[in-house]
Structures are given as C-alpha cells and as structure tokens.
Amino acid sequence: MGVLNIIKRIFVWWDGQTLGTQLFTWRRGERVGEDEQGNVYYRNADDTRRWVIYNGEVEGSRVAPDWHGWLHRTWDETPADRPLAHKDWEKPHMPNLTGTPQAYAPKGSIRRAEPMPRADYEAWTPE
Template identity: 45%
Template structure:
C-alpha cells in the first residue's frame, strides 16, 4: 500500500502513476544511460518538436543526465546517444551526478568542512583587539 501511495503522490523518486500512464500510452523507449535512466520520445510539443522525457532511476535530479543525453533532451542533436557510435576522448572523465551535500562533495583546502586540523595562521595576519 505504501508503494502505491508513493507512486501516486511523489514525483521526486521515480515516476508517478500519471507519468507511468502517459509513458505507456505515448512513449517510445529511445534508450538507457549508464546510470539506469530511461529516455522516451512521443507526441509533439506546442512548437512541433518531438516530446522527450526521462524516467530517472531513483531520486529525480537533472545532474544525473550525462552530456550526450543532455544534448538530445534539449534538441541539440536528433540522434540519441544509444543510436550513435560515440567514443569518449581519453581526457574526458566519466559523468557523475552532483555530489553537493554528500561525503563525496568537493571541499577546497581551507574549507570549514574539511576534516582535520587547520594550519596555524602565519605572520601576515594581526588579530584585532578592542581598544587598539
């Protein structure tokens, strides 16, 4: 029962019943990325373009969409990455979703969030004292 209610009322964690019905009725599966997100196309927008959407695996976060699929979703290309021979260059890193708020988030040196002892202040700093 809980799973049914979650599908009816939550949009941020998978698809709702409305999205499931719309996808079943209008969608044609175009492909799936390495993160498990599934991409669909079907119908037309008010501008006459093919309607495109993604069903996220897990939590809905746009940063989960890799660059090739992002270009396809935003009509930068008509050929989805699943239908072309795309080879990543050796200098390209694998796509990762936004890590903000997690233990894997980037923390620059000197950040208050960095674990450990901060280095002592050097001689280029004079502490302010009241009355001086």
C-alpha cells in the same frame, strides 16, 4: 502495494516517477535508450516530447552529457543510435555532488575530516 505507497506515487516526484508519469509512459512512450546509470529515455510517437525516467534519485545532473543533448534537441539521433566521439582526455560524467559527503571541501574547510589551519588567516580578537 500499500495505500501510502500509492499516495506517495501520485504526489512525490523526487523519489522516482509519479503514477501519472508511469501511465503516460506506458500509453505514449517509446523507449529509445538507457545510460550507464540505468536512467531510461523515452519519446512519444511524433517526437514532440522527450523525457527520462531516473534509476533512483531524480536529479538533473545525473543525465550524461550525450543524453542531455538529445533531451534538449541539440541533436536528433540518440546516443544509442549514433554515439558521440569522446576524447581520451575527457573525464567520465559525474553528477553534482553539492550537499553530499563527497562534495568538494577546500583546504581549511570545517567540512573536511581533518581540517588544516589556514596559513593566510589570522583570527580577530577584540582588544
């Protein structure tokens, strides 16, 4: 591991865990589970702290609702220990896609590959 990678791991939190988080997790963390995206969830011995180590980009919306409830103490059991019942009409969890090419673009948006002209809009032209 190069010097730049070590410096990056000390200060850069949005590209994975920092060196401090890795040391804290190694010394005090108890692994409690993993979600479908490969994010790994931990707690300390007396369960006063709970945290997630992301697999890839650090983005809060990538935490599945089941694990979000455990992280925020909505329930005590992990989804690995006591899976939540899901309805057949529920859609799978999706992270927030705002700012990505997959973000929603309504009809007529210039962000669409083929923007369609809006029928309810008339451009203003000066007289």
